[in-house]
Amino acid sequence: MRYEHIIWDWNGTLFDDIELVVDVANLMLERRSLPTIDHERYREIFGFPVRGYYERIGFDLEREPFEVLAVEFIAEYQARWRDHELRADARPVADALHARGATQSVLSASEQELLNAMTSHFAIDERMTALVGIDDHHAASKLDHGLAHIEALPTSKDRVLLVGDTEHDFEVATAMGVACALIEDGHAPRERLEATGAATYGSLTALLADLG
Numbered sequence: 001m002r003y004e005h006i007i008w009d010w011n012g013t014l015f016d017d018i019e020l021v022v023d024v025a026n027l028m029l030e031r032r033s034l035p036t037i038d039h040e041r042y043r044e045i046f047g048f049p050v051r052g053y054y055e056r057i058g059f060d061l062e063r064e065p066f067e068v069l070a071v072e073f074i075a076e077y078q079a080r081w082r083d084h085e086l087r088a089d090a091r092p093v094a095d096a097l098h099a100r101g102a103t104q105s106v107l108s109a110s111e112q113e114l115l116n117a118m119t120s121h122f123a124i125d126e127r128m129t130a131l132v133g134i135d136d137h138h139a140a141s142k143l144d145h146g147l148a149h150i151e152a153l154p155t156s157k158d159r160v161l162l163v164g165d166t167e168h169d170f171e172v173a174t175a176m177g178v179a180c181a182l183i184e185d186g187h188a189p190r191e192r193l194e195a196t197g198a199a200t201y202g203s204l205t206a207l208l209a210d211l212g
């Protein structure tokens with residue numbers, strides 16, 4: 001294989017949480033009598049840092065600080081994530097990569113303890129040599145942790161592929177000096193993924209087929 005190590009994004013890439021985040025966003029919007037969103041609108045406005053997304057979705061950050069909204073979001077997310085699943089092909093693809101001798105890790109903007117709990121619940125942690133989350137629930141950027149992760153990896157950068165579902169994953173991969181592949185049906189529309197110039201796939205299975 002061209003790549004010896006795969007770095008996975010978590011939300012929207014391995015974990016199919018689109019319905020979950022849209023449901024939680026709508027719950028919070030309804031509580032404030034604000035217009036709700038659908039999946040398409042969510043993909044249009046979501047982005048990192050998520051503070052900007054909170055503004056675009058319609059919350060008044062002058063009245064309610066982002067940090068307060070973020071606490072409410074994560075409480076609702078924590079209460080519901082077990083009702084959702086990995087992408088159907090996440091486990092088979094992780095197993096296939098393992099069988100081909102590749103090592104794998106997760107680099108996520110999720111808070112570390114939550115990331116540990118989710119990957120353990122879905123028993124995909126056993127395929128990972130590292131689980132790299134961040135220190136709070138504000139999902140600012142995973143870049144700093146990504147840079148530390150790539151320095152610690154025993155694999156040379158040109159043999160590492162980062163797989164994500166947003167243009168932010170492409171920016172992070174570029175800053176880390178590694179290749180990037182993007183998967184659609186996650187947290188961003190396909191047009192924005194393709195606009196990065198990164199190889200874009202309809203599924204993890206399609207990506208696997210292309211890895212050789």
Ligand SMILES: [Mg+2]
Nearest residue numbers: 009011012165
């Ligand atoms: Mg993601």
